Amino acid sequence: MKKSNAYLYTLLSFCFLCALNTQAQTRFSELGVGLGAANYNGDLVPGIVVLQETRPMLNAFAQTELLPHLNLRGAIMWTQVGGSDAHSKNPSINLRNLSFRSTIFEGSLLAILDVLNPHTNKIVPYLTGGIALFKFNPKAKYQNQWVALQPLGTEGQNLDNESARFYKLWETALPLGAGVRWQLDNGFTIGFEALQRKLFTDYLDDVSTQYHSYYDLAERRGELAAALSDRSGEVNGTGIPIFANSNEQRGNPKNKDWYFTLGFIAAYRFETAKNGRKKSSCFGGF
Numbered sequence: 001m002k003k004s005n006a007y008l009y010t011l012l013s014f015c016f017l018c019a020l021n022t023q024a025q026t027r028f029s030e031l032g033v034g035l036g037a038a039n040y041n042g043d044l045v046p047g048i049v050v051l052q053e054t055r056p057m058l059n060a061f062a063q064t065e066l067l068p069h070l071n072l073r074g075a076i077m078w079t080q081v082g083g084s085d086a087h088s089k090n091p092s093i094n095l096r097n098l099s100f101r102s103t104i105f106e107g108s109l110l111a112i113l114d115v116l117n118p119h120t121n122k123i124v125p126y127l128t129g130g131i132a133l134f135k136f137n138p139k140a141k142y143q144n145q146w147v148a149l150q151p152l153g154t155e156g157q158n159l160d161n162e163s164a165r166f167y168k169l170w171e172t173a174l175p176l177g178a179g180v181r182w183q184l185d186n187g188f189t190i191g192f193e194a195l196q197r198k199l200f201t202d203y204l205d206d207v208s209t210q211y212h213s214y215y216d217l218a219e220r221r222g223e224l225a226a227a228l229s230d231r232s233g234e235v236n237g238t239g240i241p242i243f244a245n246s247n248e249q250r251g252n253p254k255n256k257d258w259y260f261t262l263g264f265i266a267a268y269r270f271e272t273a274k275n276g277r278k279k280s281s282c283f284g285g286f
Contacts, residue, residue: 026119026271026273027064027065027271027272027273028064028065028118028269028270028271028272029062029063029064029065029269029270029272030061030062030063030064030189030267030268030269030270031061031062031063031267031268032060032061032062032063032189032265032266032267032268033058033059033060033061033265033266033267034057034058034059034060034061034077034193034263034264034265034266035056035057035058035263035264036056036057036261036262036263036264037054037055037056037057037261037262037263038054038055038056038057038079038080038081038104038259038260038261038262039053039054039055039081039259039260040053040081040082040083040204040205040257040258040259040260041257041258041259041260042083042202042204042205042207042255042257042258043083043098043202043205043207043208043250043251043252043255043257044083044084044085044098044099044100044205044207045083045087046087046088046089046090046093050083050084050087052087053081053082053083053084053087055079055080055081055082056079056080057077057078057079057261057263058077058078058079059075059076059077059078059263060075060076061073061074061075061076061265061267062074062075063112063267064272065118065272068117068119069113069114069117069118070111070112070113070114071111071112071114071126072109072110072111072112073108073109073110073111073112073128073130074107074108074109074110075106075107075108075110076105076106076107076108077104077105077106077107077108077261078103078104078105078106079103079104079106079259079261080101080102080103080104081101081102081104081204081259082099082100082101082102083099083100083205084098084099084100085097085098085099086099094235095232095235095236095242096231096232096250097231097232097234097235098140098205098206098207098231098250099140099141100138100139100140100149100205100206100207101138101139101140101141101146102136102137102138102139102204102205103136103137104134104135104136104259105134105135106132106133106134106135106173107132107133107134108130108131108132108133108175109130109131109132110128110129110130110175111128111129111130112126112127112128113126113127113128114126115127118183122182122183122184123180123181123182123183124180124181124182124183125178125179125180126178126179126180126181127177127178128175128176128177128178128179128193128195129174129175129176129177130174130175131172131173131174131175132172132173132174132175132197133170133171133172133173134170134171134172134173134197135169135170136169136171136204137150137169138150138203138204138205138206140206140228142224142227142228147224147228149206149228150166150167150169150203150206151166152221152222152224152225152228152229153166153217153221153225154206154212154217154225154228154229155207155208155209155210155211155212155229155250156212156213156216156217156229159212159216159217159220159221164209167201167203168201171199171200171201172200173197173198173199173200174197174198175195175196175197176195176196176197176198177193177194177195177196178193178194179191179192179193179194179265180192180193181265181267183269187268187269187270188266188267188268188269189265189266189267189268189269190264190265190266190267191264191265191266192262192263192264192265193262193263193265194260194261194262195260195261196258196260197258197259197260198256198258199256199257199258199259200256201256201257202251202252202253202255202256202257203257204257204259205251205257207250207251208250208251208252208253209249209250209251209253210247210248210249210250211229211230211243211246211247211248211249211250212229213244213245214226214229214230214241214243214244214245215244215245217229226241230242230243230244
């Protein structure tokens with residue numbers, strides 16, 4: 001077992017055993033919404049983030065306290081992400097001239113681990129992690145229209161190599177993040193949180209492996225697929241795609257794509273269970 005996995009298992013086991021030593025007390029649930037911003041990291045981003053590609057994010061969630069310090073949250077989210085080679089300061093990347101945007105719909109199930117006792121502290125930092133299912137659909141703007149890229153097979157999917165099939169538009173992700181919430185006296189909670197998603201696809205931006213032959217794509221998939229697979233001809237001054245007959249790298253399949261969100265949350269907190277008897281917990285007043 002990896003050290004990081006062993007550490008996480010030990011921490012969760014400790015929290016569970018400590019919680020068993022505390023008989024049922026007042027438990028709370030929350031219904032809330034979030035508003036913030038989203039961005040992506042992948043082959044079409046020079047560096048970690050491009051502020052020009054930041055998009056709005058909306059979510060809604062229901063959260064319930066399972067054990068002291070441990071909550072379970074179900075959430076749905078809508079956002080958009082995008083990227084473009086035009087933002088790079090590298091001339092060779094500018095020449096590649098690829099770009100995309102994608103709407104994302106996400107459903108997630110998250111564990112919320114409170115760092116401080118939410119029954120004795122109004123300001124509560126927390127860590128969170130879980131699993132998500134999301135739908136995406138990368139598109140590129142071409143001749144003033146947004147064109148879905150996956151059906152075009154811009155990297156020659158399903159032509160010569162049967163193992164290189166069309167990528168799926170539904171994928172799983174592992175969200176991981178942290179936040180802090182302030183529990184108000186009137187039953188409302190406000191807070192701020194950041195979540196990053198580890199993806200198992202490298203096609204959030206439709207860019208991953210090598211160029212397929214421009215002319216082969218044009219013949220077997222059509223001119224539109226060829227035009228959106230290699231857009232260097234739009235900026236090289238000749239109108240001729242420079243990667244037309246090559247197997248040069250189009251992206252980096254070793255580095256999977258990511259997307260992440262930053263946002264404010266607001267929720268209403270209500271009591272769901274209560275028992276007056278209470279023993280001391282391992283966390284004491286924390």
